[in-house]
Amino acid sequence: MIRHVIREVRADLIASPVQTGFQDATRKVETVGMCVIRVNTDQGLTGIGVTYHEVGGEAIKEMIERYYGPKLIGRDPFETEEIWEELFHYARGVGRKGLSFCALSAVDIALWDLKGKIMDLPLYRLLGGNKKKVPVYASGGWTSYDDDALVAEALEMVRRGYKMIKLKVGVEGGRNIRRDTQRCRKVREAIGPDIGFMVDANNAFHSGDAVRLANEIREYDILFFEEPVFADDIPGLRRFRQGTDIPLGTGEHEYTRYGARDLILGEAVDYLQMDVTRCGGITEMLKVIALSQAWNLAFAPHAMEHIHMHLVSAAANGAFLERLFLFEDITAMVFKDAPVPEEGILTIPDKPGLGLELNSEFLR
Structure with a gap:
């Protein structure tokens, strides 16, 4: 060599x-x-x-x-x-x-x-994986949408073949739980019972209000509830987890193996969502994944699906990827022919390394 x-x-x-x-x-x-x-x-x-x-x-x-x-x-x-x-x-x-x-x-x-x-070698092979196809869910549904726009985007996600979707809760800054409940009901009625449905509060609630909302929407079969309280409020995350049977997703705002350790020992996570483009890169994420496996937790990284696809493929506890609709346009401009999910599955290119090619003309 x-x-x-x-x-x-x-x-x-x-x-x-x-x-x-x-x-x-x-x-x-x-x-x-x-x-x-x-x-x-x-x-x-x-x-x-x-x-x-x-x-x-x-x-x-x-x-x-x-x-x-x-x-x-x-x-x-x-x-x-x-x-x-x-x-x-x-x-x-x-x-x-x-x-x-x-x-x-x-x-x-x-x-x-x-x-x-x-x-x-493709990176997923170098990391020890051999799964070319990885599940991915669609993510959007902003609180700034009215109910019709929220439902329309959920239906668009399903129309595009996604089997799992994630939408925002915390309307009016988390001060109107009744409206959040109504919005979740409308989405579930629109998409039917067979589509996985997740919600993301973006740190909106105190733990008591988050538990109240979780228990009001649990009948809509919520796959996980993401960041119900401030990301650094590990005791609040633990209180949320103790107050509802909806699994808790968190970790996108954590850094390093030490952040993962604190979430895990604080009993404050079910789906670990740390982000390789923030938490320290692949070198550090491999240690984070090992910690999640030691506690038998799901690894479900935040956004940046074209980097995370290799890690989810190689991780035995890799659950799925997240595709942020907000980033679709800029991703298509930065990379040439980055893979696009089909029927909720992202196929990893068999190209060396990340398998991505930059659009040099756009970067210039």
Whole structure:
């Protein structure tokens, strides 16, 4: 095998304003974007890494180009553990979570993409998986929608072949539980009994109100209830879990194996939803998955399905992927021919590494 040495690191920032004013229970979404990193070797291979942003994308790009990127020059892409530890400790005083960790995640993903390309193996195979087809659910249904628009999007998801969907709860900032219950009833009546139905509160409630809502909508066969309370409120998550038999999904706002450990030991999760483009990249996510398996929990990562498809394929407890309708347009612009789900199934390309090709013309 020819040895590769990293010669160049580049980052591109893509941001698109959201024109229609999407709103969840706790915030208005004004921008969607990605920070795309390219790590080039002396042998002519390029590894792709990606994270996403709604605010702070410029800081992510700066962190990669000014601080992390120079420390990769001259290194072997296979040094993922050593590089991860070095970059983690380099920024630990200012960045054990948040934007700097998004930057670290993108760097690590690019190195794993390079490893797959050097070995001429799709990443899911390199990670020990062999499932080419992975279930995926559709995600949207903003609280800013009126009831007709909410039901219409749910029906559109079903029309496009999805067997599972996820919609928002927490209308009026979580202050109108009766309306949330009515909206969930209308959706279930529209989609019928055979479609998996999940809800996401985006940190809207106190635990008591979240339990009340969960128990009012349980008759609509809710697959899981996501982030019912503030993501850092582990005692509140535990109280929610003790107060209802609807499974609890959380973790998209957690970072590192230590965040996963705290959720698990706090008895505050059923579906672990940590995000590889935030939590520390593939190097760290493999440790997170191992923890979830040790406690026999489902691994159901948040968004970014084209990166997570390899991890869900390789993880014995991988449940399914999430496809955010909000990100469909920008994903189609950034990547050439990224796979699109058919009948609720995403088929992983048999190309080396991530199996993704950047649209260089768009990036320019």
